[in-house]
Amino acid sequence: TQLLEQSPQFLSIQEGENLTVYCNSSSVFSSLQWYRQEPGEGPVLLVTVVTGGEVKKLKRLTFQFGDARKDSSLHITAAQPGDTGLYLCAGLHLPSGNTPLVFGKGTRLSVIA
Amino acid sequence: DTAVSQTPKYLVTQMGNDKSIKCEQNLGHDTMYWYKQDSKKFLKIMFSYNNKELIINETVPNRFSPKSPDKAHLNLHINSLELGDSAVYFCASSPHPHSTTNEKLFFGSGTQLSVL
Numbered sequence: 001t002q003l004l005e006q007s008p009q010f011l012s013i014q015e016g017e018n019l020t021v022y023c024n025s026s027s028v029f030s031s032l033q034w035y036r037q038e039p040g041e042g043p044v045l046l047v048t049v050v051t052g053g054e055v056k057k058l059k060r061l062t063f064q065f066g067d068a069r070k071d072s073s074l075h076i077t078a079a080q081p082g083d084t085g086l087y088l089c090a091g092l093h094l095p096s097g098n099t100p101l102v103f104g105k106g107t108r109l110s111v112i113a
Numbered sequence: 114d115t116a117v118s119q120t121p122k123y124l125v126t127q128m129g130n131d132k133s134i135k136c137e138q139n140l141g142h143d144t145m146y147w148y149k150q151d152s153k154k155f156l157k158i159m160f161s162y163n164n165k166e167l168i169i170n171e172t173v174p175n176r177f178s179p180k181s182p183d184k185a186h187l188n189l190h191i192n193s194l195e196l197g198d199s200a201v202y203f204c205a206s207s208p209h210p211h212s213t214t215n216e217k218l219f220f221g222s223g224t225q226l227s228v229l
Contacts, residue, residue: 033217042117042203042220043156086154092216100146100169101216103156 003027004091004104012110016078021107023089024071030092032065032072033101037086079111116140119204119221126194127229133190134224136204144168144207145187146218147179149200156203162187194228201225 005024013019023032031050035043047056049065049072056063060083062075076083086108090101119136126132138145146169147159161169165181176192187204204221 031216035218037154041222042205043218044220045217048217088156090218100158100161100171101218105153105155108154 004089004102006087006089006104006107008107009105010108010110012112013079015080015111015113018075018077019079019109020073020075021087021109022071022073023091023104025091026070027091027093028069030069032069032092033090034063034072034074035088035090037088037106038084043086043088076109079109081111081113084109084111117204117206117219117221119202119224121224122222123225123227125227125229128194128196130194131190131192132194132226133188134202134204134226135186135188136221137186138204138206138219139185140206140208140219141185142206142208142219143184144209144216145181145184146205146207147187147189148203148205148220150203150223151200159202160187160189194226196228199226199228 007022033048034046037043047063052067052069054065060077064073086106088106089104092101117138143164145162148156149159150156158171159173160179162181164184178190181187201223203223205218207216209216
């Protein structure tokens, strides 16, 4: 079983601050995804990273896939209350046959105005 | 025009009862899933279907029986509900076949199941 560890588990910051959350594993993943989940809703896909060392930007969010494809980070610049939510990373291991996406346990972010 | 819709949103029931959760997607996707999210927010796959055929059954008790009448629907029936079944159940669909690099999930808004 490929496990994904996310840290920190909880994060509470003031509006305007920067933050980074991490997703780590001892396994190599073919791709890694980040989702954001708001209360009472399902997770929504933010980004997929595929290549080791890849960096993707989505407005104030920057996603990086580790060179060895075992870890990833999400950096948010100038956080806003609308960024509040549960951030989940999910990894896909190929060749996997029918191995499903593996989810981390998430980082719960609270941005206070 | 919700993409992945599941009903009911909330389900409160007694231990031992049988209940069903319905899911429909209007995205034209071939692959659908059921996930369980526990109280600690850990999201774990239960079943995966590709074009009405069962692909993944992740050691889920046989009290849980998915049924896919067509590729746009994947319902979940649960027999003899137990306290430990209390969780949020998410339906999801994907435009790509399972286990490809491009696999991406579109989730419903969840069904909060409480077994008393």
